[in-house]
Amino acid sequence: MKFAVVVFPGSNCDHDAYHAAKHVLGQEAEFVWHKDTDLRGADVVILPGGFSYGDYLRTGAIARYSPVMQAVAAFSATGGPVLGICNGFQVLLEAGLLEGAMLRNARLKFNCEHVHLRVEQTTTPFTARCAPGSVLRIPVAHGEGNYFADPVTLQRLEANGQVIFRYCTAAGEIADAANPNGSLHNIAGICNATRNVVGLMPHPERACETALGSADGLVMFESAIDYVTAGARA
Amino acid sequence: MTLTIDAALLDRHGLTAEEYERIVTAMGRTPNLTELGIYSVMWSEHCSYKSSKIHLKTLPTTGPRVVQGPGENAGAVDIGDGLAAVFKIESHNHPSFIEPYQGAATGVGGIIRDIFTMGARPIALLNSLRFGEPDTPLTRRIVSGVVSGIAGYGNSIGIPTIGGEVMFDDCYAGNPLVNVLCLGVAHVSEIVKGRADGVGNPVYYVGAKTGRDGIHGATMASAEFDESSSEKRPAVQVGDPFMEKLLLEACLEVMKNDALVGIQDMGAAGLTCSTSEMGARAGTGVEIDTALVPQRETGMTPYEIMLSESQERMLLVVTLGREHEIEAIFEKWDLHAVRIGTVIEEPILRVRHHGELVAEIPNGSLVDEAPLYDRPTQLPAYLGEAQSLDIASLGVPPAPVAALDALLASPNIASKRWIYRQYDHMVRTNTLTLPDAGTPCVRVKGTPRAVAMSVDGNGRYCYLDPREGARAAVAEAARNVACAGARPIGATNNLNFANPQRPEIMWQFVESVRGIGDACRALGIPITGGNVSLYNETEGRGIYPTPVLGVVGLIDDASRTVGGVIREAGLDVILLGTPAGDLGGSEYLRVMHGLVRGRPPRVDLDRERALCALLADAAHDGVVHAAQDASDGGLAIAMAECTFATGIGVDIDLPAPNQAHDAFLTLRALFGETAGVALVVAAHNGTGAVLARANDLGVPARVIGRTGGERLRLRVNGQVAIDEPVARCAATWRGALEARLGVA
Amino acid sequence: MKVRVFVTLKPSVFDPQGRAIVEALHSMGYGGVGDVRQGKYFELEIDAPSADAASALAAEVADRMLANPVIEGYRLEVEGAR
Amino acid sequence: MKVRVFVTLKPSVFDPQGRAIVEALHSMGYGGVGDVRQGKYFELEIDAPSADAASALAAEVADRMLANPVIEGYRLEVEGAR
């Protein structure tokens, strides 16, 4: 099975996602340039972290107009699994493939550290292998990860089980103190209504090897592999 | 425009009358204004190293691993598998005072360009910072701006800032120091040089457009230019990390194509420096037309274009006839390479503007024949008094716990988490040792190896004894990488000093360079590059002499990388080396008694060398659980820092230093600062192996206690001196910097 | 023609930057400043035959790129035109 | 009273954000947009007896906090007052 890692100008975690897919998990992986218009037969598409277009204007605001995004939208419309990590999540929000928007971190500073995430839903291609309610230790590294949606949208996301990850304490408690950026309802990641597009601010690709401090992110990639190989995609 | 070259004009260009005479002799005629400007930047201290060069030549720069010594954009050492570590340190001190965010950001951008210009993929950044005491609004503004600037640039471009050091002292209040080290990895066979070979080859410009940024002529009377540009030109350069990211990727791709002949970034002195240096290295010349240079502002003169220090620009020489190959790669990245000139046979820099000749200067006179000064030195008057320390005059010794608390809360020792969490220290997924968990290390993907790095320098020590202080800086950096299990293989240095035209400052400089040379020779660490930053002084008040050493070490087996965190109870703690227990120049003396006095710890380089070898060997054998050297705050602080991450405590017994018994004996044992000493927590069943190795290498070693419990219990000669909950100490240490900066 | 675009967060969206500025100002003794909202300001140089055309083009650009309708609103001013 | 503060980079200072936006607009087909400069926009709610007093206070705040005098300039508008 094949992962496509989209490269926007300014993406900088593209190699990390590629490394995780290809070298840690031993899957096929290929970079897709933002000007490309097809996804080269990929089974899973990753929009990686970084600073596409320098994050100038707003995070993800310019990248969403890259030609490749039409292919990503088409891929997701047919149920293809898409994972947006950090800046990739921001691009998905700007592109309207996920709902909501990002604000500056409440503390107004870029913040890089390991955090804990509670897996709220296992009914997505990227969390199927997780134990419900399990806690993952994964790094964040962003300046604008303060998730916002208007109250109506937020309520709908919650009601539909579209909130996939929340920041929590090591013990799995959802607490203000565990929220690294001020995001509403401690939201760290969400999915779309059809559940095949997932975005999250933390970096699972940075947590795939114990030598780097945690391998808790592996389960997300393994879930995607299961999803594709089991032909779960309708 | 008729030009009268008078004293005022020369002064504005920072040139002396004698230097001007030299220019006239070199050219065989009087220069025009553009030519004078070109000389002024090339002969500036920053580009020519005119006050420092004769001293820098004494540093050891060779060794079996050296692939590239000083002289290129960065140095390089062999790390095996056909790869080289390419690294250098650079300062952006003055710009960071003027505009902290942009000053620091563009400093990061500049050193990154130096690395990828060599054909290396940058994989790590470190920084060494000095600020005034963190309580004033000015210093707080500078700290916050500098840290966000470093973060803003490094995070965006996607190179992890994996470590560094920060010290606060009043002497830096008006002269903060911002030194940034970048390390990259290149194939030895693909290291690119900044040479303009091949007469007739086209010369290309790529990157950001040129504006009036950083032109030293900002102070020039506007009458000398067209009147329209009378607005006072800000000398501040604004960084564009996005542009640099595109340049980085595009240039690394271009370098894989052999149509590329040479490449150099435009750093200080911009187009002037890159054109003349590339010609000089190849024994050719470069001719350009400034009208072809992409410009951001209207009405720019050739003078301004040649002297602009706009960021994120590169100069390339390409094989004639294969231009389209290079142009196509840049186009892919939405960068437009523009041909601005040609390599010529005469070894000169020839500048035209719309075809009209505006400057013609022999390269040699710009690059190699700048004046060199052996400036007079003089023993500083302050020294005798400052070096004398009468312990008896310190009064009643404080309780050890009070001193511990005060030291843990000192901004020089307290956790730097508020700083490092603003830096992305994990991007590129190579970071093996996170901040506060030991010496920064990155693995080298595709090999079994890792590289450890440390930047160190202690201005207090150097103020009290520059030679000894500089030796200590080298020793500390080497010891730090050895603690990670690495063998030091190369070093770079940033020499931050006040005005060298003051003989006392020049003395500090010369002594420091000698100290670095002593230590690097003795430890077998070649210096492959560096940077000199002089005139760090405001209103006659200079900084402490602050040489900062960056040492790079190699770990053959990345899985054997050692950190500084105790993760297990019941392990033996081993003291390596013999603590001297001196208080001279110590953080203890500064914090508890408000004094910067005495003699800094003396470095025994032979012992240091043995200690480094022992630390690396033992790590390689897999018998080390954690290692930590004792620096600021002595053994007590070193031990305490190992306990904070996990909360696992220790119970150790420190030897009283071998000295006359005085009231400060216990404090000396705890907080005295000593070179050549480290604490090692042996791996399970590893104690015997560590002790045996130590014995072989002649390093004094003894088990002084064990890990376990939740208390920090420190005895001196058997007597309990400190017995505190780790959690309480950790809380003090964690919150102190934020509190002092008023950001809590 | 020059068009100015002011992008502001919607009133219902919390503005962490604005709040930080107010707090800093209060601690500096500027109690008279009750509230601060931070937004973005753009100056667009537009080549268009009329102020209306310039304004229409600017609006399109603002809708598509300069403002994110989930959190922001915007206002335009064409230089000279009132 | 509401005071608007527009902070812009000094004309000679490079604006990387503006450049990136223009280039993106061009590649989207908006050739009519010749140049974009990005600045900051603040709305201050000020408690002051007169427009002049509000404007004076806003200027002080802008000088001390909202604008970085090394690279930026600013302009004020007091709501209603013209």
Ligand SMILES: Nc1ncnc2c1ncn2[C@@H]1O[C@H](COP(=O)(O)OP(=O)(O)O)[C@@H](O)[C@H]1O
């Ligand atoms: N300017 C900085 N940039 C990044 N990391 C820093 C900086 N200053 C300190 N650190 C990190 O904070 C930790 C503590 O610094 P320091 O007390 O100097 O460590 P040590 O005494 O072990 O050399 C280290 O991990 C160091 O790399």
Ligand SMILES: [Mg+2]
């Ligand atoms: Mg240190």
